[in-house]
Amino acid sequence: MTFTPEVPPAAPDSHPGVAGTTTAFTVNGTPRSVAADTRVTLLDALRDLLALTGTKKGCDQGACGACTVHVDGRRVLACLTLLAQCEGREVTTIEGLSRDGRPHPMQEAFVRHDGFQCGYCTPGQIMSAVALLREDRARTDKDIREFMSGNLCRCAAYPNIVAAIRDVAQRGGVDADL
Amino acid sequence: MSTARELPVVGPALDRVDGPAKTAGQARYPSDFDAPGQAHGALVQSTIAAGRITGIDTSAAEAAPGVLAVFTHLNVPPLPRGPMTGLGVSPPAPLRDDRILHHGQHVALVVAETREQATAAARLVRVGYASVEPVLDLDDPRATTVDDPWGLDSERGDVEAGLAASAVRVEATYTTPDNTNNPLGLFSTLAAWDGDRLTVHDATQWPSMVRETLAHVFGVPETSVRVLSPYLGGGFGAGLRAWPHVILAVHAARELRRPVKLVLTRPQMFTSVGHRPKGVQHVRLGASADGRLLAIEHRGRSLLAAEDDDYEPFAAGSAVAYACPNVLTRDQQVRANVPAPVSMRAPAHAQGGFALESAMDELAQALELDPLELRLRNVADVHPALGLPWTSNALRECYAVGAERFGWSRRPARPRSQRDGHWLVGQAMAGVSYPWYQAPSLARATVTADGHAVVGGSGMDIGTGTYTVLTQLSARLLGLPPERVRLELGDSDLPKAPQAGGSGLTGALGSAVHDACTKLLDAFLDLVRDDPASPLRGSAPEDVLAADGGIRRRDDADRSETYDAILARHGRRELSADGSSTPARPAELGMAPAGAFGAHFVEVKVDEDLGLVRVSRLTTVIDGGRILNEKTARSQIIGGAIGGIGMALFEDTITDPVSGRIANATFGDYLVPVHADIPAMDVTFVGEPDRASPLGTKGVGEVGLVGVAAAIANAVHHATGIRVRSLPITLDALL
Numbered sequence: 038m039t040f041t042p043e044v045p046p047a048a049p050d051s052h053p054g055v056a057g058t059t060t061a062f063t064v065n066g067t068p069r070s071v072a073a074d075t076r077v078t079l080l081d082a083l084r085d086l087l088a089l090t091g092t093k094k095g096c097d098q099g100a101c102g103a104c105t106v107h108v109d110g111r112r113v114l115a116c117l118t119l120l121a122q123c124e125g126r127e128v129t130t131i132e133g134l135s136r137d138g139r140p141h142p143m144q145e146a147f148v149r150h151d152g153f154q155c156g157y158c159t160p161g162q163i164m165s166a167v168a169l170l171r172e173d174r175a176r177t178d179k180d181i182r183e184f185m186s187g188n189l190c191r192c193a194a195y196p197n198i199v200a201a202i203r204d205v206a207q208r209g210g211v212d213a214d215l
Numbered sequence: 216m217s218t219a220r221e222l223p224v225v226g227p228a229l230d231r232v233d234g235p236a237k238t239a240g241q242a243r244y245p246s247d248f249d250a251p252g253q254a255h256g257a258l259v260q261s262t263i264a265a266g267r268i269t270g271i272d273t274s275a276a277e278a279a280p281g282v283l284a285v286f287t288h289l290n291v292p293p294l295p296r297g298p299m300t301g302l303g304v305s306p307p308a309p310l311r312d313d314r315i316l317h318h319g320q321h322v323a324l325v326v327a328e329t330r331e332q333a334t335a336a337a338r339l340v341r342v343g344y345a346s347v348e349p350v351l352d353l354d355d356p357r358a359t360t361v362d363d364p365w366g367l368d369s370e371r372g373d374v375e376a377g378l379a380a381s382a383v384r385v386e387a388t389y390t391t392p393d394n395t396n397n398p399l400g401l402f403s404t405l406a407a408w409d410g411d412r413l414t415v416h417d418a419t420q421w422p423s424m425v426r427e428t429l430a431h432v433f434g435v436p437e438t439s440v441r442v443l444s445p446y447l448g449g450g451f452g453a454g455l456r457a458w459p460h461v462i463l464a465v466h467a468a469r470e471l472r473r474p475v476k477l478v479l480t481r482p483q484m485f486t487s488v489g490h491r492p493k494g495v496q497h498v499r500l501g502a503s504a505d506g507r508l509l510a511i512e513h514r515g516r517s518l519l520a521a522e523d524d525d526y527e528p529f530a531a532g533s534a535v536a537y538a539c540p541n542v543l544t545r546d547q548q549v550r551a552n553v554p555a556p557v558s559m560r561a562p563a564h565a566q567g568g569f570a571l572e573s574a575m576d577e578l579a580q581a582l583e584l585d586p587l588e589l590r591l592r593n594v595a596d597v598h599p600a601l602g603l604p605w606t607s608n609a610l611r612e613c614y615a616v617g618a619e620r621f622g623w624s625r626r627p628a629r630p631r632s633q634r635d636g637h638w639l640v641g642q643a644m645a646g647v648s649y650p651w652y653q654a655p656s657l658a659r660a661t662v663t664a665d666g667h668a669v670v671g672g673s674g675m676d677i678g679t680g681t682y683t684v685l686t687q688l689s690a691r692l693l694g695l696p697p698e699r700v701r702l703e704l705g706d707s708d709l710p711k712a713p714q715a716g717g718s719g720l721t722g723a724l725g726s727a728v729h730d731a732c733t734k735l736l737d738a739f740l741d742l743v744r745d746d747p748a749s750p751l752r753g754s755a756p757e758d759v760l761a762a763d764g765g766i767r768r769r770d771d772a773d774r775s776e777t778y779d780a781i782l783a784r785h786g787r788r789e790l791s792a793d794g795s796s797t798p799a800r801p802a803e804l805g806m807a808p809a810g811a812f813g814a815h816f817v818e819v820k821v822d823e824d825l826g827l828v829r830v831s832r833l834t835t836v837i838d839g840g841r842i843l844n845e846k847t848a849r850s851q852i853i854g855g856a857i858g859g860i861g862m863a864l865f866e867d868t869i870t871d872p873v874s875g876r877i878a879n880a881t882f883g884d885y886l887v888p889v890h891a892d893i894p895a896m897d898v899t900f901v902g903e904p905d906r907a908s909p910l911g912t913k914g915v916g917e918v919g920l921v922g923v924a925a926a927i928a929n930a931v932h933h934a935t936g937i938r939v940r941s942l943p944i945t946l947d948a949l950l
């Protein structure tokens with residue numbers, strides 16, 4: 038068995054009885070056009086149709102933050118967003134965070150501070166953390182904790198995640214070049 | 216050669232070797248894998264807790280778009296139950312018959328071309344039931360009970376006499392609710408058959424066990440089954456069994472002759488992959504006027520599934536926790552119509568430690584003695600049951616260092632005597648241990664012609680840092696920089712290693728890696744024994760050490776050779792060695808193998824008007840023997856302690872007492888700690904390498920959780936004067 042994720046054709050007419058639609062949007066800077074069942078969430082589209090499995094599913098109910106991505110620069114829960122809602126929008130996932138082949142400062146800070154254990158919540162934590170800095174909500178540890186509370190970490194790397202975010206914030210926030 | 220004994224007691228804080236992959240979204244978890252042509256499964260679960268299925272109508276589901284098959288007990292042949300494992304029986308086979316034993320039992324699996332089709336069609340399966348009143352309660356007179364389920368009940372001395380002789384006695388009952396492991400990663404199985412060969416990506420903490428189970432259930436040789444779990448989104452015990460949904464996915468893939476992927480939903484995670492069972496514990500303690508324990512009696516009862524087993528000896532830990540001449544422990548399980556419980560981080564000790572360490576605080580209060588002083592007066596300096604010295608024990612140091620760091624001496628004795636505005640403030644502590652556990656393990660180490668090492672075993676890294684610490688260990692033992700060592704884990708084709716669980720994997724697999732690396736150096740020395748071109752010829756293992764990508768003489772640094780040079784001259788592409796480890800035996804050691812010890816010091820603030828509890832400080836000091844990596848070990852302790860905060864203040868799986876349905880089976884309703892609940896945490900390691908193994912580690916995955924709930928309950932008492940003996944501590948108990 039090979040494990041290359043297959044991109045299925047997902048033609049609308051392969052789902053008789055359910056309307057299909059084609060969504061044109063940008064993912065990590067690349068224009069994409071995806072034909073899918075209208076029930077498909079942005080999360081499932083990224084993972085199943087575009088083979089971007091870095092974004093994780095922890096609940097599919099909008100309660101854990103594992104699926105956090107950026108849509109037009111704002112953090113959203115991809116499991117509560119339908120693919121069809123993304124027409125014309127720009128989506129950024131964990132795979133699109135590196136700059137010129139180098140990890141984003143937030144990714145490096147998470148490694149340095151051991152801001153994860155199993156790593157499953159990590160893409161969502163990092164996407165949330167990057168947005169947090171843009172939102173200018175990382176001024177104090179208390180703020181970081183409050184505004185990161187939508188991202189659950191069951192391994193409970195919380196103190197290290199806060200340390201990583203504080204570190205990046207102190208070094209210049211989103212523009213930090215570490 | 217280089218040995219583990221030359222390693223530092225607390226190892227360097229190397230960043231995780233899998234960190235770049237995890238932070239880039241490149242680490243692949245079971246649900247991230249797909250197979251060409253795969254179909255998708257969706258489960259249908261029972262909506263009653265006890266009774267029978269009177270009929271299943273699958274026609275609408277079968278007619279729904281994309282549906283390939285609907286599996287029910289009517290068309291699935293009887294599958295054998297999985298074999299006995301190192302942790303007890305396998306779960307019962309799925310879809311055995313028409314009986315319903317708990318709410319949320321799998322009654323059908325729908326397989327369709329897409330996830331959406333399978334999910335939609337699962338809603339079309341109509342199931343008729345004849346239900347009977349379920350047994351859901353510990354005190355239901357209809358329930359059958361299992362006494363001394365693990366043969367761990369213990370008795371020494373005479374507890375009644377000890378209590379009679381005591382100047383001070385306390386007696387109390389403590390209750391703990393069902394908690395759900397809830398690893399963040401949804402459990403997922405991708406099964407693909409190729410003839411008689413089966414490949415499975417499964418959310419397991421124990422690939423070799425899943426392989427054995429699937430070979431047994433599906434009647435194929437173990438060698439034709441491969442189970443992969445290179446990364447897992449947590450487990451906390453939920454991944455220690457081959458659950459019924461795993462068997463179902465593999466069965467469906469065989470029947471349909473195409474790969475089947477089944478991902479549980481979050482609500483299904485509450486009923487399908489175990490939980491920490493609720494229980495009730497009764498503790499009686501007696502002590503002399505100067506605070507010496509004269510009697511400990513600890514009785515525990517917990518809920519168990521109707522036809523399954525679970526390891527949950529609440530009381531057993533109390534037999535060895537303190538030096539006390541008279542001890543009685545009793546455990547009992549009560550069978551009920553509940554989903555199968557499973558070990559959840561620090562099984563039994565999470566609950567047992569809450570009861571015992573709460574009772575110790577109550578005893579200190581009754582004695583008017585400082586709670587820390589009470590613990591110090593009763594430290595078990597030798598193993599209380601075996602009478603043997605411990606292989607290591609720095610519990611006294613944990614207490615001393617923790618008290619110093621926390622500022623214990625400034626704590627007022629009287630409860631409800633500190634406030635910070637409208638917050639009542641209190642401090643308390645607990646002393647804890649988590650028992651030694653080790654299973655046999657194999658490992659292999661290989662050095663390749665380019666001077667790199669590949670080291671591995673079938674054990675997996677659940678997030679504890681196994682990849683990292685074994686990279687560090689192998690690099691050190693082989694004299695290679697960590698960048699030139701690659702770890703292979705989480706693949707049942709690799710040499711058989713035990714589960715990531717019981718705080719035992721680092722010790723077991725690490726010791727096997729140690730052995731493999733030692734033997735690999737011996738193999739290199741063998742290769743050059745009579746080699747006139749080698750500066751190492753004729754060297755014995757004790758003459759050399761591994762350094763700088765090869766081997767050199769201890770007595771002459773100039774007599775050295777790199778691995779790649781040796782391999783090149785001998786025309787070898789690589790050289791491998793197999794290693795193994797077996798658990799230590801107390802009789803041979805003349806010592807009692809020690810698990811980790813620790814002390815937690817906690818400060819809480821309780822809102823006087825609202826009863827809201829916040830943990831404001833937590834200092835934890837751990838004796839984990841040798842710590843291979845300070846950074847990852849610290850994360851283990853933090854994670855465990857926060858698990859303890861969750862247990863103390865939030866986590867409560869609520870089962871409807873009539874229907875047996877779990878009423879809060881979502882992350883919105885089942886509360887777990889979030890960022891805002893967690894204060895800064897102070898973690899320190901003390902102690903010496905443990906003498907039970909050459910590696911000297913003791914495992915730190917669970918000890919961080921044990922006793923935290925007690926320390927918090929004790930601190931709530933210190934803040935408010937209110938003793939809460941039932942978890943979680945919610946505001947209604949404090950108003």
Ligand code: FES
Pocket residue numbers: 093094095096097098099100101102103104105114115116117
């Ligand atoms: S998967 Fe979207 S919030 Fe949990």
Ligand code: FES
Pocket residue numbers: 152153154155156157158159189190191192193194399448449678
């Ligand atoms: S690292 Fe495991 S859930 Fe956060």
